[in-house]
Amino acid sequence: MLSIQSIRTFYGPVQVHHDVTLEVRPRQIVSLLGGNASGKSTLMKTVLGIVKPRQGRVMFDGADITGRPTAAIIRRGIASVPESRRLFQGLTVRENLLLGAYSRQDTQAIAEDLDRILTLFPRLSQRLRQRAGVLSGGEQQMVAMGRALMSRPKLICMDEPTMGLSPLFVDQVLSLIQTINAEGVAVLMVEQNASLALRIAHHAYVLQSGRIVLQATGAAMAADPRIQDAYLGRTETAA
Ligand SMILES: Nc1ncnc2c1ncn2[C@@H]1O[C@H](COP(=O)(O)OP(=O)(O)OP(=O)(O)O)[C@@H](O)[C@H]1O
Ligand SMILES: [Mg+2]
Incomplete structure (x- = not known):
């Protein structure tokens, strides 16, 4: 459905993404993990046409939407819940x-x-x-x-949907994401709280300094010791 293919993005001379490739299949919840400044929000902006990659393509439903105007991308069926709402x-x-x-x-x-x-x-x-x-x-x-x-939309991109929310709302927002997904909407979601994100993700990717360094099913990722050390040990669970 959404296929990000070998993108390289830059802010001026500074390269953010180094050949990032990522796939969201129909009806999937895909979670994008990664530390601060790893390029997560920039990836969302690239999908929405706000940032244009210098190399690579963004395909949606078989059409090349790379760098198309955001309004045209939204009309094709991608919606966004941006960082800080x-x-x-x-x-x-x-x-x-x-x-x-x-x-x-x-x-x-x-x-x-x-x-x-x-x-x-x-x-x-x-x-x-x-x-x-x-x-x-x-x-x-x-x-x-x-x-x-x-x-x-057929796909919603959400950038840190639980940021700054109280534990009660965090749980509500996550179950709402699952409800929306159960109605047939695919979700690409950035979430710093890995344990929460992996609880609902079908598939997950880890972005580190602009490179995808790991990808697996949500369950496999949650059980991966590298993920537990890097992300799960340090994260506070809302539950
Ligand atoms: N508009 C911009 N102009 C120049 N540099 C930018 C711009 N937006 C982001 N950057 C830089 O690009 C890099 C990636 O930023 P991005 O916001 O994509 O990271 P992130 O993974 O979403 O981080 P966070 O977890 O803090 O939200 C950072 O080094 C950031 O400083
Ligand atoms: Mg961000």
Whole structure:
């Protein structure tokens, strides 16, 4: 479905990715692990056309989307829940959610999708008219996820969805990711908390200084001593 092929990206003269190759199959949750500054967010931005690789390709559903305009990539079926959520703080929850459907014209279906998303995130129903800026971190994360779903994506890219959330919300966000995935949406997810990420991932990759150094199923990765030493030993589990 999504195939990142040997990409090299740069910020000016500084190379971030060294021939990174990664695959997300339909209906998969793929987790991308890696320390600070390893290039995880830049990889997400490359998928979304925000950063253009100097070499390599990004293929989605058989089409070459490398460096295409972000709006065109979203229309093809990729949505994003960016790092730190990026909501419009001054707009209401409802307005933020509807922004996710900005490229759609099917008003009736948009209204149905909004209803469906509110069943998924019941907390948001009472808050539709409030400004997004007054919501808690966990509620804002739900708005960001709901906004992504409003474009009816086949794939959602999530950059650190549980960052800064209380343990209760961390568990809620993770089970919501599984619910969304069970409805047929593939997920590419960056998560610093490896033990949480591997609990729900079908497949996982480890990025280190811009190189993929390991890949395995989520379960195999969780059992890998190298991963336990490097990531699981040090991470705090929310549970
Ligand atoms: N807009 C930019 N201009 C120049 N350098 C950048 C830019 N964005 C990121 N970088 C650099 O590229 C490298 C990779 O950054 P990136 O944000 O992709 O890492 P990350 O794995 O997401 O890190 P973190 O875990 O801290 O979120 C870092 O060295 C960072 O300083
Ligand atoms: Mg990042």
